[in-house]
Amino acid sequence: LVKLAEKNALDPQYISQYTVDFEKAFSAANKDVADVATLAERIGVDSQTLATFFDWFCQTEKTMTCFSMGVNQSSAGTDKVNAIINCHLATGRIGKAGASPFSLTGQPNAMGGREVGGLANMLAAHMDIENPVHRERVQRFWQSPVIADKSGLKAVDLFDAMYEGKIKAVWIMATNPVVSLPNADKVRAALEKCELVVVSDCIADTDTTRLADVLLPSLGWGEKDGTVTNSERRISRQRGFLPAPAQAKPDWWALSQVAQAMGFEGFDYQTPADVFNEHVALSAFENDASIESGLRDFNLVGLGQLDTEQYNALQPIQWPVLSKDQGTERLFAQGQFYTPNRLAKFVPLTSRAPKNALSAEFPFVLNTGRIRDQWHTMTRTGLTPRLLQHIGEPYAELHPNDAKKLSIQAGDLVEISSTWGKAVVRAQLSDGQRQGSVFVPMHWTGVLTRQSRVGAVVNPAVDPVSGQPENKHTPVKVSRFKAAWHGYLLSTTPLNLPECDYAVAIRLEN
Structure with a gap:
């Protein structure tokens, strides 16, 4: 919001005619703002990349901001969404073709x-x-x-x-x-x-x-x-x-x-x-x-x-469908909003860190989410052998530098533990993973594994308004799991997994 003002990218006429409380929102943002270099360091991106993003947003009239669970699943998720909406209101980029905040919901319907x-x-x-x-x-x-x-x-x-x-x-x-x-x-x-x-x-x-x-x-x-x-x-x-x-x-x-x-x-x-x-x-x-x-x-x-x-x-x-067979392609095109005074309301915001901070005991950030081949808790996709051929086991993706410090190699079993619980999964290494972070898919269950439900590790902090859990930031410890023995069992009939430190059932063709 502050950068938009600095670069004369605000739409004063839209703000004046169709909104309220811009001054309150701008004042709160101005108190919270940092220079580009400091902000880039805080959020972990290159300062030139961040400056380019600011320039693009300020200069591009038709801007869509598409967001999903990475924004929503946070103890400050509602504030993050409101920050996005504030920027679109401040530039009049709402209710126009090619210009809008757009929530990509987490699942169909x-x-x-x-x-x-x-x-x-x-x-x-x-x-x-x-x-x-x-x-x-x-x-x-x-x-x-x-x-x-x-x-x-x-x-x-x-x-x-x-x-x-x-x-x-x-x-x-x-x-x-x-x-x-x-x-x-x-x-x-x-x-x-x-x-x-x-x-x-x-x-x-x-x-x-x-x-x-x-x-x-x-x-x-x-x-x-x-x-x-x-x-x-x-x-x-x-x-x-x-x-x-x-x-x-x-x-x-x-x-x-x-x-x-x-x-x-x-x-x-x-x-x-x-x-x-x-x-x-x-x-x-x-x-x-x-x-x-x-x-x-x-x-x-x-x-x-x-x-x-x-x-x-x-x-x-x-919708809205106000007459037979006549839907509404675009809301807010006339600057009218469904509030008591028909004006959009800016929300004053101050940035907040995740509720649970990293510590010497739990120095890594656990992030969870979906992967290409599976859906939610695998109740249906887990029944399809073909979808398990790409990734057949639950895993933790680490940056190679972090893995080296922990004496972890690709394919090792690792234990991910937090204040709330633990899970054992297979290690994968990737330069694309942010250092200090570890990604574990949300999908694997107690039906298909032993000790690999990452939900047991995730902290229960929630956004005070939406109730969305902070699934993208749980402080964890990562360590190599020293197994006493490994084994593989092939069977033509379904098996009950044994009670042990780690087991996973993988369906194969035929």
Whole structure:
């Protein structure tokens, strides 16, 4: 923000006409700013490269800032996203073709999940659970006798509360938290303590399903019917092309059956189209600028009351959909925002270091994430031998200089340990890895390995607003693992892995 001002790259007219609180944001940034050389050293890049980046951003009118988990998975992730938005607002590069901040969500239909209220602090249709006007509106629409008046627990906090005995029952759908969440051994212990664990999944054997008291068979991707929304707000029909196997049912059906058994009459959906029509109706309900907190960006009024045939024929369309078959290609093109005063709000920010600092005991930064061939916790991709031919074992990628200091060679087993847990993986060396850092993929599980779930190592610090865990910065110790013996076993039938310091199951062709 400061560099934009120094290089006369601000858009004063846009700032004045369409935003508020620029002065507060600029003042906070100005107090926090360092010269290019100092900043480059702080963030670990070449000072000339950083200066070139500043020049490019200042001089390029059509600038897209695309960000994903590297920004979001941080204890300061919300601030980082707001910093990106501040820079785009300050230059008027928002709501224009080729000029916008753009969130690349971490998985398909992440936006669709938010639209239906799939977060602990949201109601359906992008309404806020702690906004009394929104809450009363949704309660009237649903004709609900009661409604929660404060946010629920986000994922990490939820399992902490479960571990402490404050949560007695949990229903987990389509996720594998015993592998994917930070401090994963505590997550597993929490589920072991929980009085009732219900898991809905399309895969029978996962780290989480192994802890289920009730295991419900769900539909997989090729069997589901519904809609998904991508990062450009485009709603598309997802049509199943495989029959539902055996007793497997869609998740909406299972939820509806339980709700009806509990006496809630509003869950008498017969088809996915019924669910979608209610979703559409709520998005349009009292969505009007003349009503307090009325006008909202998410509005599907143009898709109202589709019959099954029309729903099945629905073509991809971007919301808001204000009239039949007429989506909205671009939001904010007229400088109007969905805030009470219709102005975008700059957020004053001060940079913050990761919550857990490096130390003499834990001198390396652990970073986790995805690799090319696997997806999340390998529940499906791990079943495909071809995808395991490129990388068949969990590994830690180190810089050769760090490995040399630790007497580690490529192919050695190494132990990655933190305050929260440890994992044993295979060492890989790469000049592309930053010195002082180690990368371990998030994918491998307790079903496929012994002692290689990197989630057990990751710290549970979270962003105070989003609740996103700090998966990209855990202080760790790296050491060569001295195995007493090594062995390989080939089998034509599945084997139960032995309890040992390190083991990995690798599926092969035939």
